[in-house]
Amino acid sequence: MAEPALKEESREIFDEGLNRGIEKLTSEKIEQVINAVLEDETGARLKVYVDTCVHCGLCSEACHFYVSFREPRFSPAGKVKQTLWEMLKKKGKVSPEFIRRASEIASTECNLCKRCSMYCPFGIDVAYLMLVVRRICHKLGVTPQYIQDTAHSHSATFNQMWVKDDEWIDTLMWQEEEAQDEIPDLRIPLDKEGADVFYSVIGPEPKFRAQLIYQAAVIMDAAGINWTMPATPGWDNSDMCMYTGDNEMMGRLKKAHFESAMRLKAKRIVMGECGHAFRSIYDMGNRWLAWQMPPIPVTHAIEFYYELFREGKLKIARKYETPVTLHDPCNIVRGRGLHEMARYVVNEVCEEFVEMHPNREHNFCCSAGGGVINCGPPFRNKRVEGNKAKADQLFDAKARGAKTLIAPCHNCHGGLEDIIHHYGLGLELKFLGDIIYECMEKGQGSEM
Amino acid sequence: MQTLYNFVSGPLVWLSFMIFIGGSLYRLISMAVLAKKKDPLVYVYMDWYYALRSIFHWIIPFGSENMKKRPVMTLVTFVFHICLIGIPIFLFAHVILWEEAWNISWWFISDPVADIMTLAVIASCIFFLVRRLVLPEVRYLTSYSDFVILAIVAVPFITGFWAYHQWFGYRLMLILHILSGEIMLAAIPFTRLSHALFFPVTRGYMGSEFGAVKNAKDW
Numbered sequence: 001m002a003e004p005a006l007k008e009e010s011r012e013i014f015d016e017g018l019n020r021g022i023e024k025l026t027s028e029k030i031e032q033v034i035n036a037v038l039e040d041e042t043g044a045r046l047k048v049y050v051d052t053c054v055h056c057g058l059c060s061e062a063c064h065f066y067v068s069f070r071e072p073r074f075s076p077a078g079k080v081k082q083t084l085w086e087m088l089k090k091k092g093k094v095s096p097e098f099i100r101r102a103s104e105i106a107s108t109e110c111n112l113c114k115r116c117s118m119y120c121p122f123g124i125d126v127a128y129l130m131l132v133v134r135r136i137c138h139k140l141g142v143t144p145q146y147i148q149d150t151a152h153s154h155s156a157t158f159n160q161m162w163v164k165d166d167e168w169i170d171t172l173m174w175q176e177e178e179a180q181d182e183i184p185d186l187r188i189p190l191d192k193e194g195a196d197v198f199y200s201v202i203g204p205e206p207k208f209r210a211q212l213i214y215q216a217a218v219i220m221d222a223a224g225i226n227w228t229m230p231a232t233p234g235w236d237n238s239d240m241c242m243y244t245g246d247n248e249m250m251g252r253l254k255k256a257h258f259e260s261a262m263r264l265k266a267k268r269i270v271m272g273e274c275g276h277a278f279r280s281i282y283d284m285g286n287r288w289l290a291w292q293m294p295p296i297p298v299t300h301a302i303e304f305y306y307e308l309f310r311e312g313k314l315k316i317a318r319k320y321e322t323p324v325t326l327h328d329p330c331n332i333v334r335g336r337g338l339h340e341m342a343r344y345v346v347n348e349v350c351e352e353f354v355e356m357h358p359n360r361e362h363n364f365c366c367s368a369g370g371g372v373i374n375c376g377p378p379f380r381n382k383r384v385e386g387n388k389a390k391a392d393q394l395f396d397a398k399a400r401g402a403k404t405l406i407a408p409c410h411n412c413h414g415g416l417e418d419i420i421h422h423y424g425l426g427l428e429l430k431f432l433g434d435i436i437y438e439c440m441e442k443g444q445g446s447e448m
Numbered sequence: 449m450q451t452l453y454n455f456v457s458g459p460l461v462w463l464s465f466m467i468f469i470g471g472s473l474y475r476l477i478s479m480a481v482l483a484k485k486k487d488p489l490v491y492v493y494m495d496w497y498y499a500l501r502s503i504f505h506w507i508i509p510f511g512s513e514n515m516k517k518r519p520v521m522t523l524v525t526f527v528f529h530i531c532l533i534g535i536p537i538f539l540f541a542h543v544i545l546w547e548e549a550w551n552i553s554w555w556f557i558s559d560p561v562a563d564i565m566t567l568a569v570i571a572s573c574i575f576f577l578v579r580r581l582v583l584p585e586v587r588y589l590t591s592y593s594d595f596v597i598l599a600i601v602a603v604p605f606i607t608g609f610w611a612y613h614q615w616f617g618y619r620l621m622l623i624l625h626i627l628s629g630e631i632m633l634a635a636i637p638f639t640r641l642s643h644a645l646f647f648p649v650t651r652g653y654m655g656s657e658f659g660a661v662k663n664a665k666d667w
Binding site: 042119335 | 640
């Protein structure tokens with residue numbers, strides 16, 4: 001009946017951060033850290049969630065890992081059983097090998113997508129419980145290597161990709177020049193005070209998706225937006241520290257971000273098409289800094305595009321002809337309810353829209369979010385095979401005519417790209433901004 | 449036998465009600481105090497409108513996606529909970545006891561209906577037991593305490609049914625019925641049966657987070 005929580009040694013994936021991390025652990029250290037985190041950093045929520053769970057298993061079908069593998073250890077409650085229940089039962093007296101496995105479960109087998117909170121009759125927040133596990137593992141120094149490296153980059157540079165301060169400015173100026181070939185008077189205003197819009201992106205944009213900055217500039221220009229981008233650290237809105245359990249660093253990053261916008265006296269932050277960064281700014285980082293809501297209004301790209309179309313600031317030259325389907329990213333749909341606005345924009349820009357099922361709040365996660373894709377190659381196969389559910393969902397949309405898949409989130413892009421490739425789905429993957437850029441009337445804006 | 453009967457139907461009734469009421473208040477209040485100290489955000493984000501909106505969707509049958517996906521489980525769960533709460537309160541024999549002891553009484557259900565409802569509770573318990581043993585994802589989460597809790601809930605109904613029909617060993621069954629009912633009542637605050645107390649809180653909080661902060665539905 002009650003199966004042992006730990007039985008996976010045989011299938012162990014080698015990860016430098018996890019395997020080396022546990023070499024330094026002693027049982028005293030583990031016990032002390034677990035109990036310190038549980039005692040000092042958690043309280044009624046954790047206790048009630050653990051006491052209230054009636055072990056009914058109704059959360060299982062919510063999780064794409066479970067739906068794909070059909071193995072009980074991948075169910076949301078199954079993951080809590082293998083981690084927190086055991087830690088609580090043994091009062092922190094668990095082995096280093098247990099911690100290794102707990103870190104792997106919390107960091108690579110749960111995307112913190114919160115879909116299970118909509119399937120649990122009690123609304124138990126398993127994502128929160130997994131974050132507690134990550135926090136414990138962080139404090140024990142047992143975090144997957146790749147994501148820990150990005151967290152280090154955040155600590156050292158305040159951006160995710162080790163982008164140096166001058167490289168950032170250089171990239172913006174480069175994209176401005178590139179765009180000026182198309183629209184001669186286009187500017188990317190750096191560090192301008194009092195702009196209506198402070199535009200922020202995630203580290204990977206300047207690093208390897210610089211064309212997104214170009215496209216955003218063209219959109220801002222055409223819509224006549226009074227905007228700016230910061231020339232100083234704090235430009236990166238992304239946050240892998242939030243996902244490694246490094247809450248202190250999460251707070252510092254968000255503080256730098258909010259303060260850059262405030263230093264420039266911007267009216268609001270508009271951010272690019274990223275989900276986790278939105279969660280970090282709108283939901284988690286602000287809370288760590290004791291702001292009930294962000295101290296300065298935050299608008300996600302989808303909401304921003306929606307406004308631009310509603311107010312007639314953007315116009316479409318010709319609609320995108322290829323039939324599209326839309327992936328609803330967790331962090332901005334279950335995290336902000338932007339699904340109807342996304343559909344409005346899609347319908348403005350595209351000829352033919354094919355819904356995938358399930359959709360909106362019930363959409364399946366891409367399996368890349370929650371820092372899972374950032375844990376890197378060692379966990380790639382598990383992540384992709386663990387989302388056959390998504391492949392089935394996409395295949396169904398394709399069977400009904402969809403040829404292009406819109407994913408308005410960076411991590412979703414990474415995850416879906418792998419899924420499309422692995423399962424041979426042959427869908428073209430795009431950001432909403434890609435399609436808007438392709439189809440819009442350009443260069444009418446004059447206000448700067 | 450008579451002394452035992454007097455004991456379980458006298459002092460133990462008082463004791464079980466005191467544990468149930470006192471224990472429930474203690475659990476709810478101590479959690480509220482702990483939340484104030486350690487999770488103050490619960491108070492910050494709790495929103496009555498969205499909390500009730502979510503609770504409402506989860507207490508009406510087929511009000512959530514997951515309930516629609518598992519119609520049998522949904523049906524059994526609702527029948528089970530309604531009968532489980534309804535029978536002890538509205539059973540004719542129980543209402544009589546209240547009347548004799550306190551001279552208060554209220555509406556009751558007819559005995560044949562109560563009989564069917566009792567069988568429904570027992571059948572539901574068997575369903576939950578089988579489900580626990582057969583479905584891998586449920587079995588994986590199961591510990592011995594889950595069977596104990598299921599037994600705590602089932603036994604008062606089995607013994608009550610037995611005693612009502614006055615089958616052999618009726619006196620003993622009646623005593624067991626009263627005793628097991630008292631155990632169930634006393635167990636509510638201190639076992640996972642406390643989900644009855646915390647359901648409005650956990651569901652309401654998730655409903656508030658989803659509704660008020662995240663502008664999304666959670667059902």
